[in-house]
Amino acid sequence: TQSTRPQRILGAVQQNATRGDPRSVVRAIDQYCRNQEWAMNVGDEKGCILDSVVSEVNPATVLELGTYCGYSTVRIASLLPPHAKLITLEFNPEFAVIARQVIAWAGLEDKIQLVEGASGDLIPKMKEQFGVETFDLVFLDHWKDRYLPDTKLMEECGLLRKGSVLLADNVICPGTPEYLEFVRSSPRYESQYFKSHLEYTKVEDGLEKSVFLG
Ligand SMILES: C[S@@+](CC[C@H](N)C(=O)[O-])C[C@H]1O[C@@H](n2cnc3c(N)ncnc32)[C@H](O)[C@@H]1O
Numbered sequence: 001t002q003s004t005r006p007q008r009i010l011g012a013v014q015q016n017a018t019r020g021d022p023r024s025v026v027r028a029i030d031q032y033c034r035n036q037e038w039a040m041n042v043g044d045e046k047g048c049i050l051d052s053v054v055s056e057v058n059p060a061t062v063l064e065l066g067t068y069c070g071y072s073t074v075r076i077a078s079l080l081p082p083h084a085k086l087i088t089l090e091f092n093p094e095f096a097v098i099a100r101q102v103i104a105w106a107g108l109e110d111k112i113q114l115v116e117g118a119s120g121d122l123i124p125k126m127k128e129q130f131g132v133e134t135f136d137l138v139f140l141d142h143w144k145d146r147y148l149p150d151t152k153l154m155e156e157c158g159l160l161r162k163g164s165v166l167l168a169d170n171v172i173c174p175g176t177p178e179y180l181e182f183v184r185s186s187p188r189y190e191s192q193y194f195k196s197h198l199e200y201t202k203v204e205d206g207l208e209k210s211v212f213l214g
């Protein structure tokens with residue numbers, strides 16, 4: 001039977017990456033997606049910008065919206081200080097199954113909690129069910145029409161504190177116009193655009209970093 005793209009990405013990890021070495025997992029996925037078949041990981045170029053923001057924020061608590069195969073999950077978690085926690089949300093069970101194996105291959109199960117379900121349903125449960133106070137960093141990379149409603153939901157649920165950083169992928173391609181307009185015009189956010197390219201292509205894309213001012 002025909003394999004799926006996420007299954008082939010997992011295969012590339014198991015074939016080319018070293019167990020317990022997160023950066024080799026990241027490298028194996030990038031090499032596969034650049035040379036064999038494109039996939040919607042944040043990728044190596046935007047990934048370097050992601051790395052610099054993660055290192056600057058040095059977060060104790062991270063929320064990722066949209067796991068897919070776990071590429072950015074592993075990339076972020078590999079930079080976290082000891083005892084820091086990353087919660088990643090994924091509503092496609094097939095993708096979650098693959099991501100769990102990629103995360104395990106990287107040896108990062110202790111830092112990462114993958115929760116299956118839709119962000120709109122799970123965000124209101126963060127405090128009670130997952131013992132979260134606020135998030136220091138949120139990486140938005142799920143369906144693009146959910147960025148704005150989920151940001152408003154995180155505010156309403158008290159999950160953002162003065163200084164919380166939102167980092168949004170794909171603000172140019174495929175684009176998140178309503179979200180971009182909101183964070184750039186709201187007095188409660190300080191926003192900055194990091195110009196880059198759509199993963200594994202020459203098409204323009206970029207990340208928007210927005211600091212919640214409380
Ligand atoms: C672009 S992929 C994530 C890529 C990943 N962040 C990376 O860079 O490796 C988007 C993922 O978000 C998931 N997704 C989309 N909308 C969602 C929602 N509302 N709640 C949870 N997961 C969602 C999709 O199933 C898909 O796996």
Ligand SMILES: O=C(c1ccccc1)c1ccc(O)c(O)c1[N+](=O)[O-]
Pocket residue numbers: 040041042141142143144169170173174199
């Ligand atoms: O929406 C797509 C998309 C649209 C059409 C075909 C394939 C992917 C996409 C493209 C690049 C991304 O970095 C990304 O996060 C997504 N996404 O699905 O969330």
Ligand SMILES: [Mg+2]
Pocket residue numbers: 040041042141169170
């Ligand atoms: Mg993306």
